[in-house]
Amino acid sequence: MKQEMSLREEVSLMIKSRYPLIYVVSWEGSRVRKELAEIAQESKKQSYFWDVVSGWVDANGHRVNLDAPIQEGTAKKKVSNVEVESAQRAVDGILHTASQPCEAKGRLFILTDFEEYLENGYVRGAMRKCAEKFPYDGHDTIILVSSVMKIPDAMSKDVTIVDAKMPDYRELREHFEKFVESLPEEAKVDLTEDDRETLVKAALGLTLSEAENAFAKAVVQNKRLSRDDVQLILEEKKQIVRKSGSLEYLESKVGFDAVGGMDLLRDWLKKRKHSLNEDAKEFGIPNAKGVLLLGTQGTGKSLICKTLGDLLERPVLRLDLGSLMSKWLGESENNMRKALDAASSCSPAILFLDELEKGFSGMQESGDSGTSSRVLSFFLSWMQDNEKPVFVVATCNDFRKLPPELLRKGRFDEIFFIDLPSRQEREDIFRVHLELRHRDPSEFEVEKLAQRTIGFSGAEIEQVVISGLYDAYDEKRELTSDDMINNIESSIPMSRTMSEKIQALRDWAT
Incomplete structure (x- = not known):
């Protein structure tokens, strides 16, 4: 079975293959940028990093000047938005720098959270120009890094998308061991090998920074790190999953x-x-x-x-x-x-x-x-x-x-x-809902109730019990079978109003 490539392997292969424009989707921008810097170093390429706050910096975080000289007759429109103007200067810098001789074996231009500026016509046009030129004019690559993917239709054929996977067990385990080593002496670490494995597995699904925050919270809260902290990590995990917007615990x-x-x-x-x-x-x-x-x-x-x-x-x-x-x-x-x-x-x-x-x-x-x-x-x-x-x-x-x-x-x-519940299943459902509401099913005529609810769904039976409770509570007395029978007689089950649809489902299932 073919083993799935890591982010580093996949991006490295694309760079070697002269892919001009790569879009890396990841929640861990700092982790991705670190890997890209290491890729540049391994392949002996010069790396430049851009974001709207810092502008262009090198791999060590030092400011670098990639500004292109101002030329007369430029097609660039003046804009009032400072951020868009910064993005325009960034793509000008890429075009200018890429046209200059390079002592290294090419360059990586890495831009973080740049997707919003791709809607600007000038920025988009400059990016497409790079995508056309780079495969033939040198060994330069533009890499966009963002937690969201927004690609204008006009650029859909120019961009190659790479999804950075969440860290696996091996990556989380390495990060966990480094975290444990960095703890002060007063923090107690009471973990067997099995405990360490359990804690790391509990953190699967978190980014490295989220996992470290969860481990740190356990240490701060309990002054120690032990197997008992699994539940705390799972609680952190639930919060993070909820924030995803599409998944819910x-x-x-x-x-x-x-x-x-x-x-x-x-x-x-x-x-x-x-x-x-x-x-x-x-x-x-x-x-x-x-x-x-x-x-x-x-x-x-x-x-x-x-x-x-x-x-x-x-x-x-x-x-x-x-x-x-x-x-x-x-x-x-x-x-x-x-x-x-x-x-x-x-x-x-x-x-x-x-x-x-x-x-x-x-x-x-x-x-x-x-x-x-x-x-x-x-x-x-x-x-x-x-x-x-x-x-x-x-x-x-x-x-x-x-x-x-x-x-x-x-x-x-x-x-x-x-299907709609059988008589025996209706009895079971009545018993379940009575017990859930702290009533003893043996005190009610469950068989009679089940016989009276032919064609009722489980949800409708539950509503019969609830409505009976309302009636009994309103009269300040205990719930009786008659309360539920009265509600059964006043209810029209869905099996009567949707009989054709239900029969069609049965016919298909058989």
Whole structure:
């Protein structure tokens, strides 16, 4: 199996191949710039770094003058925005410097957070001019570094995109050991080899600086660093994942036992619980890809997903598909890439996609220049190629709105149709919701309630219990079976109002 190249290897190869314009997407600008400086040193190239605050500096941070001489008849417009003017001078400096003899074996021009200025016509034109000239006139390369990807349509064919992956276990472990060595003597470090491995694995999914901040917080808070700090690191991790905008840590208040019925699905999931472990791989079992739960609203699909972390003992990350979409060329795909990279870095984990059809429906008729199709294509490729233990669990209310690619055999390990609950399952659901509200199910006519709720979904049964509690509380007495029966009689279940749609789902599933 071909080993994935590191950032340094990939960028080095592109530079040697005379790629003129490279765009590195990373949350760790300082780490990337350090690696680029080392690449320049190894390849005996001169490196120049630019940002809007410092202007041009060399690898040691010393100011350098790359300003081009002012020429008459320049096509550059005067601008009132100081930042844009600085960006214009920066590209002028690149063009001027690249035209001069170079004692080194070429130059790297590294610009940080430059994407906003690419919308300026002069800046964009100068960049494209460099992209045309550099492969033939020398060994110079422009490298843009940013945490977001914004590429104007006019430059889409000129730029090569490189995604800097989150640090892996090896990188985090090296950084962790350096952090421990730097601690003062009064800070107690009580860690076995197993403890160190556990702490570092807990930090997977964080950048190097975020991981160091989490370790430092543990030391400051507890005056020591021990295995007990795993939970603190996980809390920091949750905050950082939430800030991503598209991924959210889900913490269910109830366990998987709160899901009533669905014995077939329960058994299937329990068999795959241990397939995420290392010994399962040695036995020859591949990582479980995931499961698609198809069914009408209110049948408990989302509850299963939210509580699955309790069964599989994995964190649940919900991916908001709507938040991925952007008007900028390539940014929607990049948002999906970053979200999936973060999920992979947090592995073993569960990736939850709710109401899949809303995120991926109608792609053939999409008027977004193919963005939705490219996002779907990237997601499907990731599902096919991903080797990290990330279990995807998705829900869908209407299979007719899903692209056929998602329903192809082998995309998910299994597709389950979640039908309206049977009589026995309705009994189980009543018991679950009564127990959740501190009531003893044996004190209620559960069998009678189940018989009266033919065609009710799990969510509708829950509402029957809640409405009964409201009635009892209003009359300052305890809840009775009659309270719930009265609410059953006044309710019209969705199975009556949406009978054709539900039957269509059943027909497809069978």
